[in-house]
Amino acid sequence: MSQPIIIVTGANGQLGNECLDAASREPQWNITGIGREELDLEHLGDIEEIMDDYKPDIIINCAAYTAVDKAETERKKASLINSEAPAHLAAWCSKNKALLIHISTDYVFSGASNIPYSENDTTDPVNYYGQSKLQGEKNILEEDKNAVILRTSWVYSEYGHNFVKTMLRLAAENGTVKVVNDQYGSPTYAHDLAEGIFNVIRKYISNDFDKTSVGGTYHFTNSGITNWHDFAKKIFEMSETNCVLTPIPTAAFPTPAKRPEYSSLDTSKYRSAFNWEIPHWEDALRRCLRNMNMS
Numbered sequence: 132m133s134q135p136i137i138i139v140t141g142a143n144g145q146l147g148n149e150c151l152d153a154a155s156r157e158p159q160w161n162i163t164g165i166g167r168e169e170l171d172l173e174h175l176g177d178i179e180e181i182m183d184d185y186k187p188d189i190i191i192n193c194a195a196y197t198a199v200d201k202a203e204t205e206r207k208k209a210s211l212i213n214s215e216a217p218a219h220l221a222a223w224c225s226k227n228k229a230l231l232i233h234i235s236t237d238y239v240f241s242g243a244s245n246i247p248y249s250e251n252d253t254t255d256p257v258n259y260y261g262q263s264k265l266q267g268e269k270n271i272l273e274e275d276k277n278a279v280i281l282r283t284s285w286v287y288s289e290y291g292h293n294f295v296k297t298m299l300r301l302a303a304e305n306g307t308v309k310v311v312n313d314q315y316g317s318p319t320y321a322h323d324l325a326e327g328i329f330n331v332i333r334k335y336i337s338n339d340f341d342k343t344s345v346g347g348t349y350h351f352t353n354s355g356i357t358n359w360h361d362f363a364k365k366i367f368e369m370s371e372t373n374c375v376l377t378p379i380p381t382a383a384f385p386t387p388a389k390r391p392e393y394s395s396l397d398t399s400k401y402r403s404a405f406n407w408e409i410p411h412w413e414d415a416l417r418r419c420l421r422n423m424n425m426s
């Protein structure tokens with residue numbers, strides 16, 4: 132088995148698109164992206180049938196219910212997509228000796244820490260999105276203890292909807308923006324996360340498709356820590372965008388879902404397992420803005 136068949140779910144999202152772009156760097160792999168129109172993960176009964184058709188060696192699950200605030204009221208939907216569908220993917224992988232690479236979130240943590248969270252730290256989500264993602268992790272590991280779970284944070288890309296694009300849009304529309312400066316974390320360029328996923332696959336292939344060589348939960352973010360206000364500041368600086376940026380406390384910007392105050396993740400386990408120094412978030416942001424023709 133030298134040319135793995137790889138399925139990317141959530142192919143129309145930020146990370147899904149970046150994985151498909153990264154696929155052009157591995158032309159010998161057989162990679163297919165499938166979007167919601169082909170497989171709606173709310174239809175749990177379709178998952179096995181579609182995977183039986185493709186017979187993948189590897190599934191990269193980039194699909195998720197990512198509307199953090201809406202998840203508070205659309206709990207059933209969030210739970211189907213983030214908790215139950217991943218269990219079905221894992222069960223299929225376990226039965227068919229395939230590798231599941233699933234993406235989870237920093238929002239599984241409460242944010243009460245002031246040092247980066249390690250994989251073994253206690254989880255305690257403060258919103259329903261985080262709860263649904265955490266339940267997804269648990270369900271996956273019940274079905275397949277050798278699945279790969281990569282927790283990441285503050286994802287952005289030239290694709291889809293994200294903070295970087297929102298800041299540039301608000302600056303263009305209003306010339307002024309207020310951003311919270313008391314939530315800390317690590318912005319992650321989906322391009323780098325896709326590369327991180329491909330590193331997992333390369334190691335898996337070089338170990339003769341032995342799931343135990345890669346299985347486990349890892350933290351993956353760009354390096355460095357910032358807050359949303361300082362992230363916005365860098366976006367405007369690097370893109371030479373004129374905008375009046377005002378820092379505000381979270382209390383001045385109430386949202387339906389609470390956010391963790393601090394959600395930086397310690398990535399040392401990933402870096403040592405896959406032998407890769409993950410780029411700093413400022414370097415990643417510069418590359419993303421360049422790819423958007425904004426710098």
Ligand SMILES: NC(=O)c1ccc[n+]([C@@H]2O[C@H](COP(=O)([O-])OP(=O)(O)OC[C@H]3O[C@@H](n4cnc5c(N)ncnc54)[C@H](OP(=O)(O)O)[C@@H]3O)[C@@H](O)[C@H]2O)c1
Pocket residue numbers: 141142143144145146147166167168170171172173192193194195196197212234235236237264283284285286287291292
């Ligand atoms: N974005 C972040 O800041 C962040 C932070 C931490 C972790 N993560 C995790 O990173 C992963 C990738 O996120 P992302 O930023 O790439 O998210 P994204 O851009 O919102 O993409 C998610 C994709 O999932 C698809 N999807 C939603 N419901 C579906 C369903 N019922 N059936 C099939 N597909 C469905 C969406 O389809 P449509 O295009 O049709 O809507 C979308 O293409 C997710 O697991 C997310 O939880 C993200």
